[in-house]
Amino acid sequence: MTTSIRVGGLLLAGLLCAAAPAARAQEFPDKPVRIIIPFAAGGSADVQARSIGQRLNEIWGQPVIVQPKPGAGTTIGAAYAASQPADGYTLYLAGASLLISGNLYKTLSYHAVKSFTPISMVADSPYYLVVHPSVPANTVKELIELAKSQPKSLTYASAGVGSGSHLAAELFRMLTGADIVHVPYQGQQPALVALAGGEVKMLFADVVAITFMQAGKMKGLAITSDQRSAAFPNIPTMAEAGLPAYHMTNWGAILAPAGVPRKIVRQINSAIVDALKNAEVRQRFSAAGFEAMSSTPEALGRLLAAEYAKYGKIIAESGMKIE
Numbered sequence: 001m002t003t004s005i006r007v008g009g010l011l012l013a014g015l016l017c018a019a020a021p022a023a024r025a026q027e028f029p030d031k032p033v034r035i036i037i038p039f040a041a042g043g044s045a046d047v048q049a050r051s052i053g054q055r056l057n058e059i060w061g062q063p064v065i066v067q068p069k070p071g072a073g074t075t076i077g078a079a080y081a082a083s084q085p086a087d088g089y090t091l092y093l094a095g096a097s098l099l100i101s102g103n104l105y106k107t108l109s110y111h112a113v114k115s116f117t118p119i120s121m122v123a124d125s126p127y128y129l130v131v132h133p134s135v136p137a138n139t140v141k142e143l144i145e146l147a148k149s150q151p152k153s154l155t156y157a158s159a160g161v162g163s164g165s166h167l168a169a170e171l172f173r174m175l176t177g178a179d180i181v182h183v184p185y186q187g188q189q190p191a192l193v194a195l196a197g198g199e200v201k202m203l204f205a206d207v208v209a210i211t212f213m214q215a216g217k218m219k220g221l222a223i224t225s226d227q228r229s230a231a232f233p234n235i236p237t238m239a240e241a242g243l244p245a246y247h248m249t250n251w252g253a254i255l256a257p258a259g260v261p262r263k264i265v266r267q268i269n270s271a272i273v274d275a276l277k278n279a280e281v282r283q284r285f286s287a288a289g290f291e292a293m294s295s296t297p298e299a300l301g302r303l304l305a306a307e308y309a310k311y312g313k314i315i316a317e318s319g320m321k322i323e
Helices: 002-025 044-060 071-080 095-102 140-149 164-176 188-196 211-216 262-275 279-287 297-318
Strands: 033-037 064-068 089-096 116-124 128-131 154-158 181-185 202-205 220-221 252-256
Touching: 002 044, 002 202, 033 044, 033 071, 044 089, 044 116, 044 252, 044 262, 044 279, 071 089, 071 154, 071 252, 071 262, 089 095, 089 116, 089 181, 095 164, 095 297, 116 262, 116 297, 128 140, 140 220, 154 188, 164 181, 164 297, 188 202, 188 211, 202 211, 211 220, 252 262, 252 297, 262 279, 262 297
Parallel strands: 033 064, 033 089, 154 181, 154 202
Antiparallel strands: 089 252, 116 252, 128 202, 128 220
C-alpha cells in the first residue's frame, strides 16, 4: 500500500510538473503588446490607442506600445498589421478607412474584412463639417451654393486617400453636387493644421477640431451625428442643415490578424471591455469627444461586413477614385 501510494504520488507530481509549463505557455500576454494605428501621432486614433493601451498595461502587467504607421489611405498600417503573427500580440486600431480603402484599392495584399479577427468596438463619434474663417459661408446651404457658383474653388482636406474624412466629403459631394477638390494629408492632425493655416478651405474633421473651433481658427457648419454636440449646441446636424440622407460617423475598433485563437480573442476582448469601463479612460474619451463603447467580437464582425458593403456602394455611386 505504501509503495502504491508513493508511486501514485510521484505520478501525480510528475503530471503537475508537466502541466505547469503548459499552463504558463497558455498565459496571455507574457510579453509586450503593440497597437498599430494607421495615422500620424496626435489625432483621434492616437488618443484612443494610448488611453486604452495605458489601461491594458495595468490590467495585463505588460507594456502596450502604440505604433503609428501612416500613409497610403491607411493601407500601410493595415497591410502591416494583417501580415503579423496571429498570436494576439499585434492589435490594429481600425476605423471606417479600413473598409473604404478596401473598396478603393484593387491590389491590396490583404482583405479589409477577411484578413482580420474582430476583437471589440472601442468608440464612436461624429464628424464636423468645418471651413476656414475666410470662406464666405456660414451655413451648409451657403457652402453648397458657393461650391456650385465657383466650381473647383473650394479645396477640402482629408486624413488621406481612403480615410473616413475623405469618404465623408465624397458623400457630401455626391448628395449635393458641390464641385470641390480633394487635397489629402497623412493624418487628421496635418489636415486640421492645413485648414487652420488656410492651405485648404474645408474638412470633415473628427472631434479634435473642437479645439480649433474654440480658438476661432475654423467655423463649424454641421455635425454628422443625429444629435447636436454639447460643446457646440448652435451647430446643426446634417439633417437639420438640409441633408437628411447624410449619415457618416467616425467609429473605432480593435482588430487582430486573421486566425487568432478564440481563447486569446476572448481574453483581449474581456480586457478591452474592462478598460472601457474605467472612469479615467471614459473621461479621456469624453474630453476628446468620443463615446466609449465595447462590443462582442461577433457583433463587430457583423458591423464590419455591413459597413464594407455600404461604403462600397457609396464609392461606386459617387465615382470616388484614387487620385
